[in-house]
Amino acid sequence: MTTSTAAISGPTSVNARLAAELAVGEGQVAAAVRLLDEGATVPFIARYRKEATGSLDDGQLRLLAERLAYLRELDERRNAVLASIAEQGALTDELKAALMAADTKARVEDIYLPYKPKRRTKAQIAREAGLEPLTDRLLTDPGVAPEQAAAAFVSDEVADVAAALDGARHILVERAAEDAELVGAVRERFWQNGSARTKPASDAVGTSAAAQKYRDYFDYTEPLDTMPSHRVLAVLRGEKEQVLALSLDGGDDVVYQAMIAEALGIDLTAGAAATPWLAGAVGFAWRTRLSVSASVDARVRLRLRAEQDAVSVFARNLKDLLLAAPAGNRTTLGLDPGFRTGVKVAVVDGTGKVLDTCAVFPHQPQKQWDAAKVALAALIARHGIELIAIGNGTASRETDALATELIADIRATGAGAPTKAMVSEAGASVYSASAYAAHELPDLDVTLRGAVSIARRLQDPLAELVKIEPKSIGVGQYQHDVTPGILARSLGAVVEDAVNAVGVDLNTASVPLLSRVSGITETLAESIVAHRDRTGPFRSRRSLLDVPRLGPKAFEQCAGFLRIRDGDDPLDSSGVHPESYPVVRRILDRAGLSLTEIIGNERALRGVRPAEIADDRFGVPTVTDILAELEKPGRDPRPAFTTASFAAGVEKVSDLKVGMILEGVVTNVAAFGAFVDVGVHQDGLVHVSAMADRYVSDPHDVVRSGQVVRVKVVDVDVDRQRIGLSLRLTEQTRPARPAAGAKRRPDKTPRSSGSPRRGKESPRAGGSMAQALRDAGFGR
Incomplete structure (x- = not known):
């Protein structure tokens, strides 16, 4: 008996299956699917449509969107198979029932195989x-x-x-x-x-x-x-x-x-x-x-x-890196280390604007150690530099030693000295050679652009890293072996979620950063920046509607994630969406305070009951979020800024000794453990079994990329350049394995052939470093 080819599973069955997979209500799924189909983004739905979805978070929504696409593709393929079999006059009730029950594409293809047109076998x-x-x-x-x-x-x-x-x-x-x-x-x-x-x-x-x-x-x-x-x-x-x-x-x-x-x-x-x-x-x-x-x-x-x-x-490592602690709007000296080509230097102000650039040559073969310190000291004094960002690539430890010595010299004069930090160079070369970098820094050589990027990464990792294609930020294992489309979709979602979680300053954001904001395409981001350059800083969120091609839908999606500091309305610097401003007015009426009086007023805000403010459109979840925003407007979810201090005299793998306790930075987290940079140009591995005194199933539960940690050296294989580390500082250790043919020096620390040495030249004839620092403006 043959039968017709009606569509097998419509929205209702798809929604029911999604609800079962996510363990949430079918109504929540139906609302989320409707919003996604209307063009709403995941960050917008998660943040500003909690009443509709029952407070589904961005992780649940990402999974829902992915599975929704798969199930719709499954339905489309199933109906195509039904039509093909029906055309052959072979569709029976039993066959249709089997196709209806098929829950994967593979199962549909198995059933279709006998009826699939094929070459003559x-x-x-x-x-x-x-x-x-x-x-x-x-x-x-x-x-x-x-x-x-x-x-x-x-x-x-x-x-x-x-x-x-x-x-x-x-x-x-x-x-x-x-x-x-x-x-x-x-x-x-x-x-x-x-x-x-x-x-x-x-x-x-x-x-x-x-x-x-x-x-x-x-x-x-x-x-x-x-x-x-x-x-x-x-x-x-x-x-x-x-x-x-x-x-x-x-x-x-x-x-x-x-x-x-x-x-x-x-x-x-x-x-x-x-x-x-x-x-x-x-x-x-x-x-x-x-x-x-x-x-x-x-x-x-x-x-x-x-x-x-x-x-x-x-994706998890990238999220940790993007949400790493920002050093803030402080004048920063960026150092892009190198041996033969020298250390490229860039000074940027608190907004990331380039103030000065040069190159110094402290390392081999030039060995102009003192001259490099004099040049850097002059820049520090001239620009009031507060931070020194050092790229973690080739010659990074040697350059770190240069900065350490310079800071000590400055402190010896009684003056305040900058704080130094090692910064990941991952993807910096990709940015330097990109079309955007050429547009942003047209007058700078490619090599100097890298130093600028390193400085800006310390100030605000998120704002700088969004300029680089996510897969070029090397915090994954075997990322070059993964299907590009799968990787791009996942990493793109991570960047979007990170940017919208932090929020974006509308008057300083770059095109790449704006293009990651909910509802803003790259073309629209370019239009926003062009409008800003032409008419000056935005004074209110509503003025976004004056930007060409930015209509009500885009405004709805993006406005809540954009911040305007010192604008016409204090709410524009918060995460409160403009559509919710009337709710704030009701809160003010209930509290009997003005907007400036209630912002940050924890006592007054905690006296407001969300249920008394909520209405049919803005429910308790939205009102609760608004109260939290008013308590700490524009709060940054990222952690406080800290730096790691690498051990002096430990610059390469052969310098490591089993039993050493060192400070380092987590550079990568994998399923089997975490990699930690302890300053020897080769990351060490903390195996998952050495991460805690308890069973650890997921290393991400213990550490995250960018975190400063203390580790113990438990194994050193010089030949294979492998370092075993432990987060358990009482870990039992075993003797290090020296390089093949190397003589053991049990009582002496091996001298590093690559360690920085002061060159024979003096900063000036008959002068001294102390005098050079005084000339630069220190210790007066």
């Missing part, structure tokens, strides 16, 4: 030759001898008995390969019981120096369903580089062949005349079709899961 050719009855007879009457049964099918199109049986086997194999229930069961068993096996791609490759980074995988096996994402991506990269050979093994072949036989109605233990032939056909079906498809599916599933995990880790 060997099984199809066999059917055209009239061999399907032979297949049916061998299945229904296994007592008949295969050769005897096949003899009746020899014809002009079938050359002999062997050709007839070969055709029958192809028909049998195709039946098994297109059995949706069988294919699904085999796929799941392969995944649950299978394993990944790796070995060197060849004997020659296995002994090469370039392949040694993969030596842990030269004889390696791990179950598919528990293999961690970082190992999956490492193995896949090794395979891509033709260093490793990867194979997937589903387990005992006999079990799978029994599954195929059962699906085809074959008794492999019957001992009938046709049983050997049938068993051979079953084995052939497993080897040539089902094992291949199950292996391919497992590989895709393995990679997809690994990518999802890797993207999740990258």
Whole structure:
């Protein structure tokens, strides 16, 4: 019986499924879906539509939006399959019911496989030759001898008995390969019981120096369903580089062949005349079709899961980095370290405007140590510099030592000295060479732009990092091995959420920063900046409506996330949305105070009951948020600014000693632990097992990127440049492993060949550093 192809699942069933997956009410989901379909952004819905969604947070909304897109694609594909099968006159109630119950795209494709238009197969050719009855007879009457049964099918199109049986086997194999229930069961068993096996791609490759980074995988096996994402991506990269050979093994072949036989109605233990032939056909079906498809599916599933995990880790690290503590609007000296090309220097004021630039050459080969200090001291005195930002790349420790010595010299004069901090250079070179950097800093050389970016990163990491493509900010593992589209969507969402959580100063924000605000596209951001440059600073949020192409919908989405300092209305500097200003007026009437009197007045605000202010449009959640904003208007969710102090004399891996307790900065958090920069040009690893005196399932529960931590050195492998660290400062340690051929010096600290040395030149003939500092303006 055939049936029509009505749409199977509409909005109601999708909403119900989303509600079940998120463990929330269907009404909450329906409201969120409606808002998303109307063009509202996740940050806007999470912040300003809590009444509608029952206070779904941005994480829930992101997941909802992602799953909504998948389920709609599933419905679209399902209906296309229904139409295709109906056109063939093969759609039955049973088949339609199976498609209705399919909850994944893979399941829909399994069901569709027998009806899917395909090229002419060997099984199809066999059917055209009239061999399907032979297949049916061998299945229904296994007592008949295969050769005897096949003899009746020899014809002009079938050359002999062997050709007839070969055709029958192809028909049998195709039946098994297109059995949706069988294919699904085999796929799941392969995944649950299978394993990944790796070995060197060849004997020659296995002994090469370039392949040694993969030596842990030269004889390696791990179950598919528990293999961690970082190992999956490492193995896949090794395979891509033709260093490793990867194979997937589903387990005992006999079990799978029994599954195929059962699906085809074959008794492999019957001992009938046709049983050997049938068993051979079953084995052939497993080897040539089902094992291949199950292996391919497992590989895709393995990679997809690994990518999802890797993207999740990258996203969490990126969020931590974007929301790192800002040093604030203080004049900053940015140092982009280098040896041969020198240290590039830039001075920026509190707003990030470039005041001065130069280059100094304190390190080898020039070794103009004192001259570099004199030049930097002059800049510090001239511009009243409060902060020194040092890039953490090549020559960073040597430059840090230069800054440390300079600060000590300045303090010795009795003057106040700047605070120094190490800053991640990740993505700085990408920014320096970008079209935006050329537009923003057209008169600066590419190398000096990097120093400017480093200084600005210390002042406000979020405002500077949004200028760089998220994937170029290296805080992920194997990000270059992840499908670009998946990575871009996830990281873009992280940046959007971070920017809107902090809020943006409308009168100072750059185009890249504005374009991450809810409802503002890059074109609209450019239009806002052009309007600002032409007419001067915005005095109110409402004046945004004067910007060309910024209509009521965009204003609704963006206004609450934009801040105007010292504008016409104090509320414009808060997170209160303009649509909610009437609520503030009701609060003022209830409290009997003016706006300036109530802002920051904790006692008065806490005396207001949200339920007494709420109405049909603005409920208790919104009123509660407004009261919190009035208590601390424009509050920044980011932590307070702190800096790490690297240990003096510890500049490379060989300087490390087991048992040392050092201060460092978390640079990256992975599923297996966290990487910490302790100032030796090579991050150390705190394994998840060494993060606390309790079981830790997720390293993000203990540390975050950018956090300053104290760690203990528990292992040093100089040859492999690997450092083992522990957050447990009472951790038992083992002796360090020196570099091959190196002599042990148990009682002496090895001298760093790369440590900064003062050059022989003097800052001036017959002068001294103290005099040079006095000349610069210190100690007067």
